[in-house]
Amino acid sequence: MATRVLTGMTGRARARRLADGSARESAARAGLTARGVIYLLVGLLALQIAFGGGGGREADRSGALEELAAKPFGSVLLWALGIGLVGMALWRLSEALFGTIGADGRKAKKRLPAAARCVFYGFVAYSVLAFAASPSHGSGGSSDQQSRDVTARVMEVTAGRWLVGAAGVGIVIAGVVIAVQAARRSFRKKLKTGELAPWSRKLVDITGVAGGVARGAVFATAGAFAVRAAVDYDADRAKGLDDTLRSFADTPLGPWLLALVAAGLVLFGVFSFALARWRRV
Template sequence: MAANVASGNAKQAGKRAGREVAGSRWFHWFCRAGLAARGVIYLVVGWLALQIGLGDGGGAQADKKGAMQAIAEKPGGTVLLWLVVIGFFGLATWRFAEAAFGQPVADGHKATKRLASFGRGVFYTAGFIGMLGFVLGQGGQSGNAQSKSFTAKAMAEPGGRWLVLAVGLGFVGWGIGNIVGAARRKFLQKLNTHEMSPQVAKAVKVVGVVGRASRGLVFGAVGVFLAHAAITFDPGKAKGLDATLREFAKTPAGPWLLVAVAAGVLTFGVYSFCEARWRKVEAARSAPAGAAQSR
């Protein structure tokens, strides 16, 4: 009995300590630095995709690895790469804090919200690990190669085909959710809009709608290719970010559709900096009455 009480007290103390860290000013700045780092990556990826659409890609890959390579080639690139890597670690930590304590929105304590934060934490952790490996000289595969490799390995395992299908449908659902959320301006609930002037608020709204919808379109398309690979049992049909973006140029609209999508990705990069300034990054303070039952 005493052991159970001691264990319960230790858990409560640990939770209080975690909440104090998540509520500290330095942690909030750490989260905002991560959002800025995300903005850097999307700006570079969007720029690379734009160059591809205009026929001047020069063989560059419009994905995370291509963005890292482009940054590394610039003066002071190594320092910026380390800042981006640290920033992505901040993104992952922030999302895990939301999973533990809830999002700072009206229904942030709901299990679905916390699970979504946990999933994003895993996503950003994977990004952090890949970027860290690149900076440490381990290179790594392009997004296209990673997608095909993951699909092939997963399909080789019992039930792996269904896992790939689930991941693909998850990306599709996430993409659709981003597009719908952008159209309904739901992202504004996560911003401190009261700190903006009316003119700035209008600009952020436009940038958010265009950027988030474009991001949803791109990652929804990534999910479609993953699902197609699972359905046809052909890992070669899976595509990473770069290959997915290039597919837009193969539509009847031609390269100009890729140019438009690239402009949308660039816009999301700009929106990420808006989030770095105005996003609500603090963890939810306390669970509302009855929240324990709803979890």
């Protein structure tokens, strides 16, 4: 009798773990897909800007949402995108609470970044859902204006200038780490390699490396502008995603560098779709 009771309890516990794992995996894959949509749209908008188009929209999250809203069934797509990003935030929350995959997944060096990602994607999900609920009110302003406003508010507090500079240095370092890890193909460690055919392995490698390097370059450049804002004590020096991308066109390579980075962001969007299919969660 006791054995049957114990077996029943064990079976229910196993079923509960499987259900929890399934919910976590569904949230992760929905979130990665939603992230891919945003990067894909931002990259396409940046490509249009590089070649003289763009329709006046900005190459950032607000521009991507406006682009999506203009499509057939745009409202439905926006709600689906927002819900997917909620899934991403919940997945990162589960990693912060219970650890990530890998031998050192329960260590603080893995769980703290997961907590930061949870907060970030929670904010992004909120902004997308708010836009879906009321597209006429916009998505909270452009990333450029938001960056300037936040920088100005931080600079008003004690040691605010140093805080902005430290944040900028942190973003630069994060961008370099993202690019280096992409170039080293570190993402392979998190893939279901046994399910990858030769063509899919090549797809993941190309999109992961090119997309990750481009994403890292954008992060590092945005961080450098924040550092410059702190050094000059001028909040207007800070740049959001749109102005950061446009700054690549001001280099000696002109719009071709912007086009290259934009193409990389498109590839990162595709890479996110690949992760939604083959990443271990």
